[in-house]
Amino acid sequence: MWPGIQQGALRQLDSRVKSLWRVESVILSLVLGAAALIADVVTRDLPFHQGIPVGVLAGVAFLLVLGWSLRMARLSHDHWVYQLRQDDLLVAYGVFWRTKRFIPRNRIQHVDIQAGPIARMIGIATLSVFVGGRGGAAASIPGLDPGEAEQLRLALLPNRVPPPVIGQEPGA
Amino acid sequence: MPSAYPQRLHPLTIVVEFLRVLGRVIWAIALFLYLRFSGAGSDGSDVIFALIGCVAVVTAVARYLTTTYGIQGGSLIVRTGLLTKQERTIPLDRIQNINLRRPFVHRLLGLVDVQIETASGTGVEASLSALSEDQAEAMRRVLGGSPVLGASEAPSLPTERTMYRASAAELFIAGATENRALAIVGALIGALAVADQAMPDRAWSGAVGAGIDRLSSMSTPAIIGAVVLLLVIGWIGSIVMSFVTYWNFELALGDGRFTRRYGLVNHVESVVPRHRIQLVRIVESPLQRMLGFCKLYAETAGSYGDKEVGGSALMSPLLDRETLPAVSKVVFASSPVSDIEWVGISPRAIRSRVQAALPWIILITAVAYVPFGVGALWLAPGLLLLSLLRAWLGYRSTGYSELGDAIAYREGVLSRTTWLMPCDKVQMVVMSQSPLQRRLGLASVTAPTASAGAFPATIRDLPDDSAYSIASSLSERSALLDLGEDGV
Numbered sequence: 001m002w003p004g005i006q007q008g009a010l011r012q013l014d015s016r017v018k019s020l021w022r023v024e025s026v027i028l029s030l031v032l033g034a035a036a037l038i039a040d041v042v043t044r045d046l047p048f049h050q051g052i053p054v055g056v057l058a059g060v061a062f063l064l065v066l067g068w069s070l071r072m073a074r075l076s077h078d079h080w081v082y083q084l085r086q087d088d089l090l091v092a093y094g095v096f097w098r099t100k101r102f103i104p105r106n107r108i109q110h111v112d113i114q115a116g117p118i119a120r121m122i123g124i125a126t127l128s129v130f131v132g133g134r135g136g137a138a139a140s141i142p143g144l145d146p147g148e149a150e151q152l153r154l155a156l157l158p159n160r161v162p163p164p165v166i167g168q169e170p171g172a
Numbered sequence: 173m174p175s176a177y178p179q180r181l182h183p184l185t186i187v188v189e190f191l192r193v194l195g196r197v198i199w200a201i202a203l204f205l206y207l208r209f210s211g212a213g214s215d216g217s218d219v220i221f222a223l224i225g226c227v228a229v230v231t232a233v234a235r236y237l238t239t240t241y242g243i244q245g246g247s248l249i250v251r252t253g254l255l256t257k258q259e260r261t262i263p264l265d266r267i268q269n270i271n272l273r274r275p276f277v278h279r280l281l282g283l284v285d286v287q288i289e290t291a292s293g294t295g296v297e298a299s300l301s302a303l304s305e306d307q308a309e310a311m312r313r314v315l316g317g318s319p320v321l322g323a324s325e326a327p328s329l330p331t332e333r334t335m336y337r338a339s340a341a342e343l344f345i346a347g348a349t350e351n352r353a354l355a356i357v358g359a360l361i362g363a364l365a366v367a368d369q370a371m372p373d374r375a376w377s378g379a380v381g382a383g384i385d386r387l388s389s390m391s392t393p394a395i396i397g398a399v400v401l402l403l404v405i406g407w408i409g410s411i412v413m414s415f416v417t418y419w420n421f422e423l424a425l426g427d428g429r430f431t432r433r434y435g436l437v438n439h440v441e442s443v444v445p446r447h448r449i450q451l452v453r454i455v456e457s458p459l460q461r462m463l464g465f466c467k468l469y470a471e472t473a474g475s476y477g478d479k480e481v482g483g484s485a486l487m488s489p490l491l492d493r494e495t496l497p498a499v500s501k502v503v504f505a506s507s508p509v510s511d512i513e514w515v516g517i518s519p520r521a522i523r524s525r526v527q528a529a530l531p532w533i534i535l536i537t538a539v540a541y542v543p544f545g546v547g548a549l550w551l552a553p554g555l556l557l558l559s560l561l562r563a564w565l566g567y568r569s570t571g572y573s574e575l576g577d578a579i580a581y582r583e584g585v586l587s588r589t590t591w592l593m594p595c596d597k598v599q600m601v602v603m604s605q606s607p608l609q610r611r612l613g614l615a616s617v618t619a620p621t622a623s624a625g626a627f628p629a630t631i632r633d634l635p636d637d638s639a640y641s642i643a644s645s646l647s648e649r650s651a652l653l654d655l656g657e658d659g660v
Contacts, residue, residue, distance in 0.1 A: 087651035090644075098610060100640070102601040102647035106655065109290040110262040110297055117255045131599040132291040132655075133450070133473055133622025138600045157247060157263050 013080045016122050017143025018073040023118050025069035033062040082141050084155055089129065091139045101139045107131045108138075111156055113149050125149045129156065175314045177242025177249050182304045184281045189232035191277055197224060241300055243314055248288065250298045262297060266290045270315055272308055284308035288315070291622070291655075332426030335502060338418060338434075338489055346467075346490040347414025349459035351587065353406030356413070360406075418489045425502065430470075432485065444485045448472045449504055450597045450621035451629075453484075454496065454590040461588055464493045470503055473622035482623065504594060512580055514571030520612045521570075521633030525563035526556070527608055533559065572631050572642075577653070579619065579646060581629040591629035595646065596653035597621045603643040605636065615639035619646060 036058030075095045083090040089108075092100040108129055115125040127149045128137035144152065194201065204220050234254045241250045248262045273285040283302035290297045303311065338346075390398070419436035430444040453469040460466055468491050474482030487503060533555045540548035562585070570583040579598075582590040602618045609615055615636040620628045634642065 086648075088647045096607045098605045100603040100643065102603075102643055104598075104600065104647050104651035106651055107599050109266050110260060112258055112260045114253075114256060114258040120257065130290075130297075133599055134620065135295065153261055157261060 008083065008085060010081045010083050013077055013141070013143035014124050014145050014148070015077065016124050017080075018077050019122050020119055020124060020143065021073040021076065022070050023122075025066060025073070029062055029066040029069070032065070033058065036062065077143075080143070084152070089139065089156065091141060103129055103131060103138050105156060108156055111153050112137070113146075113153060115146075127152055175243045175310050177244040178240040178251070179242045179307070181236060181239050181241075181300065182283055182302055182307065183236065184283055185302045186229075186232045186236050187281060188277055188283065188302050189235050190228050193228040193231050194224070197228075200224065241298075248298060248315065250300070260298060262288065262290060264315060267315055270312055271296075272312065278302055286311055332424045332431065334422060334424045335430075336421075336423040336488055336499070338421035340415075342490040343414050343418055343421070344411055345463075345465065346418070347411035348407065349457055349463065349465065349490075350410050350414065351457050352410035352413065353403050355406075356409040357402050357406040360409075414489065421489055423487055430485075430487070430503075432487070442485065444470055444472055444487075446504065448482065450623035451591060451593040452500055452503055454500075454592070456584075456588045458586045460490075466491050466493055466496065468496075468499060468503070471621070471623035500592060512573045512575065514573055514580075514582065517567065517570050517572070517631065517633045518614055518635040518638075519567060520614055520635075521567045522560070522563040524608055524612050524614055524633055525566065526559050529555075529559040529563075567633075570632070572634075574642065574645070577649075581631050593619055593621060593629065595649045596655075598646060598650040601643045601647045601650075603639050609633065609636075617643050617646075 040058060079095050080093045088105055089103045109132055110130050112128040113125050124143050125146050126140055126142045127144055128140040131138040238254050239252050246264055250260045252258050267288055268291050269289040271287040278285055282305060284305055285302050286300040286308050287296040288298040416436045418434045421434040424431045428446050433441045449470045450473050451471045454466050456466040467489060468487040470485045470487050472482045472485060533552055537548060537552045540551050565585045569585050573580045578592055578594045580592050582588060598619045599621055603615050605615045613636050614633045616630050616632040617634060617639050618628050618630040
């Protein structure tokens with residue numbers, strides 16, 4: 001019915017999303033590392049600082065967090081699937097804490113396709129589905145090829161009104 | 173076609189946006205104006221002003237250049253963003269409201285701020301600021317064709333039927349069976365202590381301290397007597413509170429809307445449109461459970477357009493359990509409540525909850541070891557037994573039921589809460605497993621509705637295959653039911 005998106009097939013995220021997650025982890029680690037460094041310098045003269053190599057501890061913690069999140073990128077990707085079923089969209093993710101979200105298709109209010117600067121450089125986008133009552137997205141699927149995201153959007157919001165013919169007023 | 177994608181905002185948007193950015197940093201501008209005119213740092217402030225101005229201009233131009241909108245394929249598409257690009261697609265038949273706003277600056281420049289809402293009830297999904305009057309009118313014509321948009325509801329109700337009126341006896345029982353006594357006593361003592369701190373030289377100063385001194389010097393039966401006396405005072409206070417808050421509680425139904433009127437000092441009149449009720453909660457305090465009474469709350473969805481917050485509405489301060497099925501049928505035409513066959517959660521829930529409590533038991537024992545030494549170690553088995561009892565009682569009192577067109581769930585060891593959610597109000601279903609649950613083969617299922625109150629029911633610790641089938645079938649059942657009047 002919808003070219004490219006086979007209903008019922010379990011689909012994984014594009015593997016490039018791992019790169020996005022890794023880049024984000026590196027950036028976050030750098031920011032945290034800088035914050036720890038600044039904290040170290042600022043508190044250098046305070047009494048509790050003596051004898052505790054805060055800088056070294058922060059550096060070690062930074063490397064550990066970095067290594068951990070780089071490894072987690074592959075695991076997270078392996079555990080991310082989505083499935084367009086007959087009446088709903090199923091999204092399943094999570095390595096330790098596993099979550100499955102079922103979104104009935106007729107509850108979808110609108111769909112967002114979003115890409116930050118890094119995601120755009122890598123060539124992937126995030127599709128978010130919104131339902132009634134919530135402020136935030138009901139489900140967000142990261143790491144979609146833009147063409148795939150577009151097809152998923154079309155599949156989720158089937159055209160109810162046929163597109164108007166050029167030069168004709170709608171409803172006329 | 174005037175509204176076909178892609179369209180740009182009106183160029184004068186740049187001016188509006190520029191002023192809006194300036195408005196956001198008005199505090200910085202004021203600060204630097206002050207610095208400038210008081211002579212201090214007058215050189216720096218010029219540079220700062222220029223900088224703020226440049227940033228505002230660049231932001232405004234960027235927003236104008238990167239925003240496009242239009243109708244394409246039966247949906248409104250809005251593209252925004254410079255660094256993070258976002259494309260929002262809203263099907264035309266999901267649009268609930270179009271607001272045209274003309275704030276002062278917009279009016280000066282002949283612009284309109286078009287705000288588009290869907291049924292999420294929490295804000296504006298698309299904001300086109302700013303369009304020319306012609307563009308706005310074109311959008312309104314195209315979007316206004318959707319059948320869901322309607323005129324605002326009529327202000328007065330022609331016919332209204334009183335469904336229920338609370339008698340004085342019911343208010344008395346309501347106040348007498350609530351759990352408020354301890355809270356009232358606690359609040360009183362707290363208030364006295366605070367007053368003591370704040371105003372040390374008044375008549376009641378030192379009352380709390382003196383009271384505690386008196387207490388510790390009394391004999392044990394006298395202390396018990398004093399505590400009982402305090403509880404009785406709290407109990408009487410609870411009854412008085414019920415009377416004052418819910419005086420003349422009346423629930424009326426007219427034209428698809430419930431109206432609640434109550435209150436002695438603060439009179440409240442609140443309208444609850446029936447189609448906005450997302451789920452029903454039945455709450456029973458321990459005493460109420462024993463006597464066969466309960467309270468009924470209706471959880472409603474908000475509506476941004478109607479400026480309604482939504483939330484928890486008390487439909488009856490005291491209800492006889494016998495009449496509950498009839499009442500719940502009135503509140504929403506759903507299955508009767510009384511003859512529900514409750515299905516229990518997994519017995520492994522007991523293990524799960526005890527295991528989850530273990531870190532806390534260890535922590536508390538470790539903390540108690542410091543002042544109390546080895547004697548504190550007796551705390552561990554005691555707490556373990558306590559958590560085992562609590563987990564077992566919790567397991568026994570938790571249950572769910574998949575009714576024809578609704579799902580019911582209840583939990584609570586002392587106070588019991590029962591949720592009734594019609595399938596057509598379920599917005600999505602979430603199945604989640606913590607690492608602990610996964611090891612035990614358990615999962616939890618949550619079915620959020622559009623209700624604004626924080627009460628989605630979570631059925632915790634189901635066997636994981638049941639959880640999957642419940643979640644999946646609930647989602648499918650919900651998908652087969654049409655949306656309600658509000659598009660929700």
